[in-house]
Amino acid sequence: MKRKGLTRRAFLATASATLGAAAIPPVGFPQELGAPRRAYGERSPFEKSVRFFPESITPASSYSKTPLQDLFGIITPSALHYEVHHSGVPEIDPRRHEIMIHGLVERPLIFTMEDFHRLPSVSRIHFLECAGNSGGEQIGRPAANPQRSHGLLSCSEWTGVPLRTLLEETELKPGATWIVAEGADAGRLARSIPLEKALDDVLVAYGQNGEALRPEQGYPVRLVVPGWEGNVNIKWLGRVQVVDQPYMTSYETGHYTDLMPDGKARQFTFVMEAKSVITRPAGGQELSGPGFYEITGLAWSGRGRITKAEVSTDGGKSWQDAQLNEPILPKAVTRFRFPWWWDGEETSLQSRCTDETGYLQPTREELVAVRGLNATDHYNGIKVWYVHKDGKVSHE
Amino acid sequence: MNKARLFILCAAIAVVTVAVAQTQSYKLGRPATAEEIRERDISVAPDGSGLPVGHGTVTQGRHDYQTLCGNCHGDRGQGMLQYPALVGGQGTLRGKNPVKTVGSYWPYATTVWDFIHRTMPYARPGSLTPDETYAVTAFILYLNGIVGEKAELNKTTLPRVKMPNRDGFVGDPRPDVAAKKAGK
Numbered sequence: 412m413k414r415k416g417l418t419r420r421a422f423l424a425t426a427s428a429t430l431g432a433a434a435i436p437p438v439g440f441p442q443e444l445g446a447p448r449r450a451y452g453e454r455s456p457f458e459k460s461v462r463f464f465p466e467s468i469t470p471a472s473s474y475s476k477t478p479l480q481d482l483f484g485i486i487t488p489s490a491l492h493y494e495v496h497h498s499g500v501p502e503i504d505p506r507r508h509e510i511m512i513h514g515l516v517e518r519p520l521i522f523t524m525e526d527f528h529r530l531p532s533v534s535r536i537h538f539l540e541c542a543g544n545s546g547g548e549q550i551g552r553p554a555a556n557p558q559r560s561h562g563l564l565s566c567s568e569w570t571g572v573p574l575r576t577l578l579e580e581t582e583l584k585p586g587a588t589w590i591v592a593e594g595a596d597a598g599r600l601a602r603s604i605p606l607e608k609a610l611d612d613v614l615v616a617y618g619q620n621g622e623a624l625r626p627e628q629g630y631p632v633r634l635v636v637p638g639w640e641g642n643v644n645i646k647w648l649g650r651v652q653v654v655d656q657p658y659m660t661s662y663e664t665g666h667y668t669d670l671m672p673d674g675k676a677r678q679f680t681f682v683m684e685a686k687s688v689i690t691r692p693a694g695g696q697e698l699s700g701p702g703f704y705e706i707t708g709l710a711w712s713g714r715g716r717i718t719k720a721e722v723s724t725d726g727g728k729s730w731q732d733a734q735l736n737e738p739i740l741p742k743a744v745t746r747f748r749f750p751w752w753w754d755g756e757e758t759s760l761q762s763r764c765t766d767e768t769g770y771l772q773p774t775r776e777e778l779v780a781v782r783g784l785n786a787t788d789h790y791n792g793i794k795v796w797y798v799h800k801d802g803k804v805s806h807e
Numbered sequence: 808m809n810k811a812r813l814f815i816l817c818a819a820i821a822v823v824t825v826a827v828a829q830t831q832s833y834k835l836g837r838p839a840t841a842e843e844i845r846e847r848d849i850s851v852a853p854d855g856s857g858l859p860v861g862h863g864t865v866t867q868g869r870h871d872y873q874t875l876c877g878n879c880h881g882d883r884g885q886g887m888l889q890y891p892a893l894v895g896g897q898g899t900l901r902g903k904n905p906v907k908t909v910g911s912y913w914p915y916a917t918t919v920w921d922f923i924h925r926t927m928p929y930a931r932p933g934s935l936t937p938d939e940t941y942a943v944t945a946f947i948l949y950l951n952g953i954v955g956e957k958a959e960l961n962k963t964t965l966p967r968v969k970m971p972n973r974d975g976f977v978g979d980p981r982p983d984v985a986a987k988k989a990g991k
Binding site for chain 1: 831832833835836837838839843844847848849850851852853854888889890900901903905907909912913914915917918921922925926929932933975976977978979980981982983984985
């Protein structure tokens with residue numbers, strides 16, 4: 412079979428062809444009636460892309476990664492959204508779930524899911540990224556493909572009630588400066604969030620990509636804290652306590668803090684800074700020969716909109732603007748595309764992005780020079796893919 | 808957190824707070840009773856607020872730890888496989904191979920209590936009584952040389968424990984990496 416390009420279909424077909432060309436039937440039209448209707452849709456049996464996770468002796472406290480190289484637009488299918496859990500995924504009956512808001516408020520209130528569906532709601536597209544996403548890159552262990560290197564990133568349309576609305580209903584007391592948000596999972600995961608952010612753009616979300624949240628993403632209701640590290644986006648939200656100080660929970664002291672070379676650790680490093688990655692062609696893929704390839708990838712910033720994505724195809728010597736695909740939304744993933752003719756020589760591919768604050772994504776070297784090697788959370792350095800003469804693309 | 812930064816943040820928040828409406832617009836949700844709040848609120852602050860009545864000694868904790876924690880974290884808190892070490896690492900945070908444990912890294916003893924109480928043991932989160940939690944916390948702090956062998960922890964003494972890395976945290980200085988201007 413002659414390979415024509417690096418479309419995903421061709422790539423899969425090529426992989427199959429290697430195993431035995433006879434296995435692929437010739438092009439043709441079906442002679443029999445197709446399948447009947449079905450109540451809940453499934454993808455084609457020819458589509459095999461899945462989340463990646465390693466074996467673990469503590470699977471309830473672990474992660475799975477999104478196959479970014481297989482995604483097309485900016486939305487992550489809910490079934491492929493990355494996961495990080497610390498006490499497993501609870502199975503919650505929405506009829507038995509409540510959210511209590513209390514603390515420094517005039518009227519402590521308890522809301523049911525029915526209340527949530529009645530309250531004024533909004534839908535917004537935002538990315539979620541684990542603080543530890545691509546942390547291995549910082550310490551000099553680059554990962555072999557986009558899923559392994561950047562797959563603790565996903566982007567969804569979230570529907571829910573602004574947290575501000577709920578806090579207004581309870582009426583804040585003077586002295587309120589933070590909230591503590593707590594999950595209804597077995598470990599009651601809790602994080603402190605400054606009240607200023609809680610009143611700004613935080614959502615109490617029950618919808619994900621048009622349907623109810625998936626259990627792994629917090630069914631029946633979760634916080635979405637736009638642009639901030641995944642861990643504060645409390646899943647299975649059960650309680651919001653309005654307080655006058657950060658409560659210094661384990662996940663904002665012992666974990667998700669960034670130890671610097673001087674021995675001091677940065678704390679409350681919430682925002683995920685501007686970052687990008689080329690997803691095709693990328694590590695683990697193969698170019699079938701010299702010729703045209705569209706380079707594509709994702710760019711995002713926790714500080715707002717992406718204003719520019721640039722691609723270098725010559726080892727970082729020169730940079731050219733990539734096309735940004737609409738929609739370009741704040742604190743959401745933006746897809747970029749760049750036309751490229753491969754001449755068959757060894758080279759490297761990399762991307763960098765700029766956000767609306769003017770911040771330019773740094774190189775790994777620039778980051779390590781400031782932050783050292785002891786912190787691996789909140790890493791946003793440039794990712795490089797190497798193209799070899801035989802067409803193979805790798806991480807080194 | 809850096810004190811100056813914290814002050815600025817709090818001042819900004821105070822201004823925002825005033826702007827929040829003072830009426831209940833939608834009349835949805837029901838009032839939470841004092842009992843419901845007491846039952847559901849398990850949070851503990853660094854100043855000790857939220858800590859329940861109860862107490863535990865190092866001696867009791869030595870016993871409880873072996874039953875409840877030692878199978879995963881090791882009989883002396885040394886850690887095993889994916890279960891982190893709870894002991895050691897003091898003085899290593901500036902070095903090439905920092906060892907971050909409860910003893911070397913965590914800034915507040917209340918955090919240790921709160922985490923054990925809400926999330927441990929791994930397979931049965933939230934199953935420890937307040938007394939067991941005080942006792943296990945006391946034993947882990949003793950293993951780290953932070954409290955003495957005769958120590959007893961309760962809602963008054965726990966917040967007074969000074970952790971070795973109490974002053975080891977600073978605020979967020981980002982953006983901290985001065986990258987070249989885009990397009991150059």
